[in-house]
Amino acid sequence: MVYKDVESFFLFLERNRLFIKKKFDRLSKRQKSRILQFIVYLNDNKKKDIRYINLILKFESALKKKFISIHKIKNKL
Amino acid sequence: MNKIACFTQRPLQTIILMYLIGKKNYNFDVIFYSPLKKKSFNKKNEGAFGLKSLEYQCKIAGVRLIKLKNLNSVKVIQISKKYKINSALAFIADTILNSKILNCFKKGIYLTHGGVLPNYRGVDANKWAILKGSKFSGISLIKLDKGVDTGKIVFVKKIINYNKTHKQIEKEIYYKFKIYLYEKIFLLLKLNKKIPFKKVHKKFPQYFEMVNELSKFIR
Numbered sequence: 523m524v525y526k527d528v529e530s531f532f533l534f535l536e537r538n539r540l541f542i543k544k545k546f547d548r549l550s551k552r553q554k555s556r557i558l559q560f561i562v563y564l565n566d567n568k569k570k571d572i573r574y575i576n577l578i579l580k581f582e583s584a585l586k587k588k589f590i591s592i593h594k595i596k597n598k599l
Numbered sequence: 600m601n602k603i604a605c606f607t608q609r610p611l612q613t614i615i616l617m618y619l620i621g622k623k624n625y626n627f628d629v630i631f632y633s634p635l636k637k638k639s640f641n642k643k644n645e646g647a648f649g650l651k652s653l654e655y656q657c658k659i660a661g662v663r664l665i666k667l668k669n670l671n672s673v674k675v676i677q678i679s680k681k682y683k684i685n686s687a688l689a690f691i692a693d694t695i696l697n698s699k700i701l702n703c704f705k706k707g708i709y710l711t712h713g714g715v716l717p718n719y720r721g722v723d724a725n726k727w728a729i730l731k732g733s734k735f736s737g738i739s740l741i742k743l744d745k746g747v748d749t750g751k752i753v754f755v756k757k758i759i760n761y762n763k764t765h766k767q768i769e770k771e772i773y774y775k776f777k778i779y780l781y782e783k784i785f786l787l788l789k790l791n792k793k794i795p796f797k798k799v800h801k802k803f804p805q806y807f808e809m810v811n812e813l814s815k816f817i818r
Binding site for chain 1: 727730731804805806807809810812813
């Protein structure tokens with residue numbers, strides 16, 4: 523899946539704080555899978571912004587899943 | 600002469616500013632106080648003593664102190680209309696003022712943002728600047744508008760990041776610039792002088808709260 527407007531979806535997730543577990547759990551299955559797809563897309567995307575890594579890490583702690591390693595972040599910085 | 604109000608969630612900083620402008624025989628006409636809401640801000644809270652000393656200071660100086668639960672209250676509009684207040688300064692940490700309040704003050708509401716604008720908008724701006732390897736951190740004074748740190752920029756003060764920890768940078772910014780910027784804009788507004796707005800042509804991205812994993816990379 524290719525996201526045309528990554529930035530606006532990123533802002534939507536951050537502003538509504540959907541990485542908080544309580545809020546995330548309230549979402550429907552479809553919405554959850556859409557968000558997960560987006561996170562995976564961000565993770566695989568080569569043009570990674572440090573703000574996007576920040577969002578991925580937020581979702582990591584909420585979902586208790588590992589998407590990105592610290593070494594990768596270090597290399598990015 | 601313009602009448603100026605103050606929105607505050609930082610009583611001690613307000614007292615320091617009152618002291619500075621008091622030296623020049625000026626004072627606020629009204630101060631609106633509201634406590635901090637977010638639990639994460641508790642560490643930075645100036646405590647009950649801060650409010651008590653602000654109350655005492657206002658009593659001495661003859662300034663009206665209005666305590667509110669929320670700064671977006673209708674009371675703010677009523678009082679500002681009653682006393683014909685047309686501008687305000689804001690020491691706000693966790694409240695977003697709504698458009699009704701913003702429109703109520705004809706000459707605008709001014710506040711500082713801990714970061715170099717327009718490059719670093721949003722939360723933890725100086726942390727992001729350090730993480731991204733920027734040469735400068737700083738503080739900006741802006742006129743509030745609907746967006747997040749998108750208002751017109753009045754002053755920007757920069758310091759060099761080299762060989763400094765994040766805490767040192769924050770301290771330096773606080774002691775060197777923050778209250779003095781408020782003093783400067785207060786005098787400009789009070790004396791009805793022209794405010795030197797800076798032109799910004801490009802819109803920069805907004806930053807959000809930094810996770811612990813990333814802030815570990817910052818000294």
